[in-house]
Amino acid sequence: MSSAVLVTMSGAAIAGEQYVDETGFAISGYDAVAYFNLPQKDPGMMQPHAVPGRADITADYNGATWAFSSAENRDMFLANPEKYAPKYDGHCAYGVAKGGKVPANPNLWRIVDGELYLNITPAVVGFWNEDINGNISTAEGNWSGLEAKDASEKSWTAISDNDGTYDGPAPIK
Numbered sequence: 001m002s003s004a005v006l007v008t009m010s011g012a013a014i015a016g017e018q019y020v021d022e023t024g025f026a027i028s029g030y031d032a033v034a035y036f037n038l039p040q041k042d043p044g045m046m047q048p049h050a051v052p053g054r055a056d057i058t059a060d061y062n063g064a065t066w067a068f069s070s071a072e073n074r075d076m077f078l079a080n081p082e083k084y085a086p087k088y089d090g091h092c093a094y095g096v097a098k099g100g101k102v103p104a105n106p107n108l109w110r111i112v113d114g115e116l117y118l119n120i121t122p123a124v125v126g127f128w129n130e131d132i133n134g135n136i137s138t139a140e141g142n143w144s145g146l147e148a149k150d151a152s153e154k155s156w157t158a159i160s161d162n163d164g165t166y167d168g169p170a171p172i173k
Contacts (some may be wrong), residue, residue, distance in 0.1 A: 017063030019090040021103060021155055026064035027118070028156070029053050029171030030106040032084040033073035035116050043110070043129040046122075050106045052170035062089065067171035086116040088143060093117040094128040097139040101146055105156040107165045112136060121161040 018026045026032070027050070034051035041047050053067025057074050060066070061081045068074040077084050086104070088096045095102035104118030108125050111117070112132060119125045128135055156162055 017089065018061070018085070019101070019103060020064045023170065024065065025053070025058075025171055026062070026066045027086060027090050027104075027106045029055070029067045029169070031069040031073055032066060032086065032116065033076050034069055035109055035111060036084065040111055043132065044126075046165075047107065047109055049165075049167055050109065050170075052168075052172050055171045055173050061085065083114070084116065086118050088117075088139065090118060092120040092124065093139055094119050094124045094135060096142055096146065097128075097135040099142050099146070103156045105162050105165055106170075120156055121159055122165065123161055 020026055021028055023029045029052060030050035031053045038048045038051070051069050053069055055067060057068045057071055058065050059068070059074050059078055059081075061077070062085065066074075066077065066085075068077065086109075087093060088101075090104055091101045092104040095104075102120055104120055106118060108119040108122065109116060110119075110128075110132070117128075117136070119128050157166070
């Protein structure tokens with residue numbers, strides 16, 4: 001039995017529905033809350049891999065189904081989804097700074113000032129890290145003007161630069 005719960009929008013600055021890839025889940029089925037409990041590494045170092053959610057512990061928010069590793073994390077998300085959902089509806093933060101919407105690799109993440117940002121490839125993370133605050137400022141200026149449309153037909157897992165950045169598919173069935 002699914003544990004899906006519908007959450008209503010509460011005025012968050014959102015330029016479109018959450019990016020959902022071929023998994024059918026927001027952030028490719030990884031647990032949005034779990035990022036905030038992972039030890040964040042300094043810029044230039046690889047972050048710990050994201051925590052896969054479970055297909056039987058879910059919630060609906062911003063037009064997408066989210067998977068969680070525990071009911072506790074799902075409940076924390078439901079209590080404050082804007083706190084845990086990645087910026088830019090789960091699109092690559094550097095891509096938004098450059099004026100486009102592209103997919104994001106959920107294992108290429110950084111939390112800045114309590115906000116979760118995702119990027120698409122390790123090379124892009126390098127560009128992002130060169131000026132994180134400047135890239136955020138530029139992305140914020142670009143975000144509301146970007147069209148809500150499909151991010152890309154290419155999955156982040158199909159990009160060879162992402163080989164080795166993930167252990168396997170999420171969510172866990």
